Amino acid sequence: MLLGVGTGGPQWVEYFEGNDGIDRPVPRMREYTHVTRDTWRHLATIEPVSFEGEFYRFANPPLNPWGGRALARPRIPLYTAALRPLCLRLAGEIADGVLAYFISPGYLSEVIEPDVAKGAARVDRDPGEVDIASLTLCSVCEDRQEAMR
Numbered sequence: 001m002l003l004g005v006g007t008g009g010p011q012w013v014e015y016f017e018g019n020d021g022i023d024r025p026v027p028r029m030r031e032y033t034h035v036t037r038d039t040w041r042h043l044a045t046i047e048p049v050s051f052e053g054e055f056y057r058f059a060n061p062p063l064n065p066w067g068g069r070a071l072a073r074p075r076i077p078l079y080t081a082a083l084r085p086l087c088l089r090l091a092g093e094i095a096d097g098v099l100a101y102f103i104s105p106g107y108l109s110e111v112i113e114p115d116v117a118k119g120a121a122r123v124d125r126d127p128g129e130v131d132i133a134s135l136t137l138c139s140v141c142e143d144r145q146e147a148m149r
Contacts (some may be wrong), residue, residue, distance in 0.1 A: 004099040005032060006081025026086045031056045033078060033094055044071045079133065085115045092119025097131035108132070 007025040008016075022028065031053040042049040042060045046068045050059045079099040080091035088111070091098045098116060100108075112132060120127040141147035 002077040002079055002097070003036075004079040004081050005029070005036070006087075006099070026090050028055050029080060029087065029090055030094065033080070036078060037075065040071070040075055043069050044074075077131075079131070083112075085111070088112055088115035089119035089122070092116035092121075092125070092127055092130050093123050094119075095130065097133060100132065100134040102136065103134045108134075 007022045007028055031051075032055075035051055035053070035056045035058045038049045038051055038058060041047065046060075046064060048060055051057060077096035079097040080087060080095040081099045081101070082088045082091050083100055083103070088098060092115065098112065100112060103112065113127070116130050116132065117127040120130060139147040
């Protein structure tokens with residue numbers, strides 16, 4: 001399993017969540033990623049965790065009668081849903097991967113890979129450590145009209 005998270009586009013958020021849009025998506029995603037990882041760490045170790053950010057806050061409950069939980073692996077890979085430069089750079093800096101949507105090979109090589117590399121360089125990270133995945137719809141058929149249908 002991997003977890004893909006993103007802020008969503010402003011129109012999407014407004015329509016589906018009744019919200020008037022998302023301001024400052026990069027700082028929001030940075031905090032959300034941090035809180036998500038802190039939560040997983042706490043569930044595994046029961047070590048105290050506390051975070052107070054601009055958008056999110058998290059503190060472990062004072063009492064957990066169930067104790068820690070054995071995790072199948074140390075952490076779940078967290079992918080940032082991103083298409084635009086600033087979120088791609090953030091992904092290069094803090095995410096395990098990028099989850100894109102309907103990208104062309106040109107957009108991959110001209111925008112996504114360079115911006116992921118810029119983010120990775122900020123933290124002296126190898127950009128090759130950041131996986132890049134994309135939702136791609138296709139229909140394979142020898143008959144073009146049938147494939148398009």
